[in-house]
């Protein structure tokens with residue numbers, strides 16, 4: 001059973017709904033762990049040797065592997081099962097969320113009546129096509145549902161099922177891990193103003209405010225429904241965050257007004273052109289000495305072609321059209337035209353904060369870059385990849 005959400009907008013899921021969610025979690029574990037391992041064995045034992053015999057050389061790229069695997073029944077079965085499990089993650093929560101949406105709105109209104117943080121919406125903001133034209137990761141309707149809480153509630157509850165408990169009860173393990181990484185690795189750095197870009201429901205924004213209680217934390221997204229939901233969510237946890245409907249590629253913040261700009265799983269959902277514009281904005285809003293911290297998919301250059309092929313699945317079949325281009329790109333090269341210097345670029349991996357003893361987390365946060373061999377799997381011992389830039 002997924003660990004129920006622990007905040008003021010949580011809804012009580014009926015037993016048949018919980019059973020459906022349990023099934024989806026089991027199916028995703030089976031697909032992403034067992035079937036993925038079986039597919040890897042099939043690749044090592046049959047597909048790669050057959051290709052090498054035929055071509056007189058091994059596979060050279062992820063695309064070659066993908067083309068070959070398209071005709072392989074194990075891949076076809078894996079792919080069909082994974083696509084269905086993805087759709088089922090959302091479907092396992094949508095009816096319940098939809099039937100509780102008025103209750104969520106009432107709770108949100110009561111919670112935000114005495115808000116310490118704020119919500120600033122901009123109905124005139126033109127939403128980018130990557131949000132309006134895509135049901136990203138097969139999420140019905142995408143991120144926006146103007147005028148209500150639906151998209152935020154679906155995302156929050158759906159991610160809880162999708163992540164199968166790996167992200168902790170507040171699905172905030174990524175934010176916790178990166179905020180504590182910064183606190184451990186840069187003890188002299190004490191940010192006063194932080195902004196989280198592409199925050200969705202702010203689940204990973206909250207840990208920055210908890211870890212740096214003296215800081216004013218802002219969280220921005222182009223979609224209004226997740227922000228409206230996220231504002232009430234954060235307030236219900238007693239964490240003041242300032243949510244803004246704002247485009248990260250054209251921020252309304254003053255020049256040199258931020259100490260720290262962060263994002264999690266944001267860049268791989270926008271085009272390379274918009275990533276360049278985002279870095280330019282980060283450079284503009286950061287104070288001298290300020291820091292940019294990004295949690296993202298690990299770059300293709302650190303992986304074998306098979307692992308790249310494996311991760312490319314999302315780009316081909318999960319409505320993540322920018323995923324592949326982002327992983328194949330060099331973040332530093334995208335950031336340099338903005339003004340960031342190569343010597344101020346650093347990469348790191350962090351363990352999961354909510355699954356690791358604090359002393360062990362602190363030790364590992366100081367280790368040099370290292371990658372695990374379990375990319376794309378649902379495991380308790382995974383590490384996140386990140387990169388940073390100092391201005």
Ligand SMILES: C[S@@+](CC[C@H](N)C(=O)[O-])C[C@H]1O[C@@H](n2cnc3c(N)ncnc32)[C@H](O)[C@@H]1O
Pocket residue numbers: 128130131143174197198199200201204220221222223226246247248249263264265266269270274
């Ligand atoms: C994968 S979600 C990020 C999830 C979240 N940060 C996390 O930690 O799990 C990507 C978010 O970026 C938002 N987004 C897309 N383009 C944007 C842009 N140009 N400016 C701000 N937000 C954007 C989407 O609306 C969506 O909420």
